[in-house]
Amino acid sequence: MSPGPVLQLKDGCAVLSGTWTLAALVPRLAVLQGDLAAAAAGAASWDLTAVSHLDSAAATLLWRTWGGAHPASLAASEAQRHILDRVAALPPEAPPPVRPRRSPVTLLGRVVLRILHNLYGLVALFGQLLLDGLHLARHPGEIPWKEFSANLYKAGAQALPVSALVGFLIGITISYLSALQLKTFGADLFIVNILGISIIRELGPVLVAVLVAGRSGSAMTAQIGVMRVTEEIDALATMGISRTVRIILPKVVALTLAMPLLVLWTSAVALVGGMAAAYLQLDLSPGYFIDTLPRAVPVANLVIGLAKGAVFGFAIALVACHFGLHVRPNTESLSAYTTTAVVTAITTVIVVDALFAVFTRQVGMPQL
């Protein structure tokens, strides 16, 4: 190994020797910086001729030690002078631009504007999809069947196991908790009403929506986002293929169609779970459960549940695609937008659910 950087003071002259490179400097930087500062204060002349390697990191260090100017007398080789000159030639640093402090009002305004901007984007995307739908109705040959069925499979069929598992467990939990309460009132038989209405009308759709937003929504945003980062979307556009028809429409339609089916499936499994728990807890026979269900839960509830499913699916896909299309080409933005997409999708689902609750409050309640 070559010797590291050495600094000696010889009657008013700072003599440097050894290798002055970043790798050699780093291990003893603190000591060296102190020595250099002391030398700069005491020595008027500097001798670099014994230095075997001088790199630009060391040159900057020296330059900083000298306070940004050549020392009164400097002995250095041609190459070393060249390196130092390069450091000297750097333009004086412009002060970093000061960021104006933002008042809370401006920040709030920004948030509101961003929300409006996103709303506008969502409406515009929706309009584009409608136009694409009209276009496809007139040119049925261009309908992207393959993408549609692939999305249906990915977002629908592959979500069956996990939604069944979650539904089953939720069914058991609710049934078990309700049973404990009902028992104290002796109102055991109402378990069917409670489970039926809550699961079919409310829990099933919302549960599936949350699952699907996390599962398919994030996947859609990430996929479209990466396609933007790698310029695949631009490549599609160059071939004259509409990105909305080929990428977004199949996703939105597939999820709108798959969600009601998933809701039906999950609600059914949740009811089975509830039925099992009711049997174990209250000794309510499954036969009685199935018999009573249609009377306790008017069919309008099922319609509402399925309609919710379709609307939720549409909203999730639309939100996910919208954010995917706005990912900026860097990894940070990709992760930020995926997070935003999922959060926004779930929030939208809850808001829409509340609207459903308000507008359908007179529909589907059993007459007792």
Added chain:
Amino acid sequence: MNAPVPAIAMRGVWTRYKETVIHKDLDLTVAPGDVLGLVGGSGSGKTTLLREMLGLLRPARGTIELFGQDLDDPDPLAQRAVRRRLGMLFQHGALFSALSVFDNIAFPLRELKCLDEAWIRQLVHLKLAMVELEPRHGRLMPAELSGGMVKRVALARAIALEPELLLLDEPTAGLDPDRSDNFVRLIKQLQRELGFSVVMVTHDLDTLAGLSNKVAVLADQHIVASGPLLDIMSVDHPFIRNFFCCERGLAALQQAHN
């Protein structure tokens, strides 16, 4: 004095991706201070070879030593120490897309964890100036750069730590001829000042003739010839004949000598 430790020593290296054999019993040595131009057809495994030198890829068989240090050494500290001695310019830049140009170059410097921010700023601006970029370019994000600028920023990042070994994957592809000449001049100058070794993959004869003092030809899954450019050109091998196909090669050589 004993012979200096070679910067890179690859011995009997075999590489395969699944069934496909990319390198078969390949030997390559780079002496300190050498500027080695690595040429070979597209898809012949040049990038793969560089990745093996970096330790990003393990060869199926054979050994690779950097500065006498075996890359299979399990000690993570030794691994990091040897990695810090080399800089790599990736074929497609491989800039961190979430960081600005400035932060990309500052990143390896900050990782040293002992330089103060003012020093780092000065060093970054120095590197930017070396690759002919202006300080204001430091605020751009990688996605906002042109292809040639990506190359230059990547080079600035590769030389940020003042490496002893620089690996360049097609450094001048995508640069205009003027920039590419300047690039050759810059590397040459740095190489003279710092005496580092360079391994450079290139398809550009001007760069090859202007910069390298040795050439290695990768064909038929191993190094078929290695030595000074003039010696290589007289080797009788179909790839070499095609690559330097007389007039083209001679013209470039003429240029370099003038």
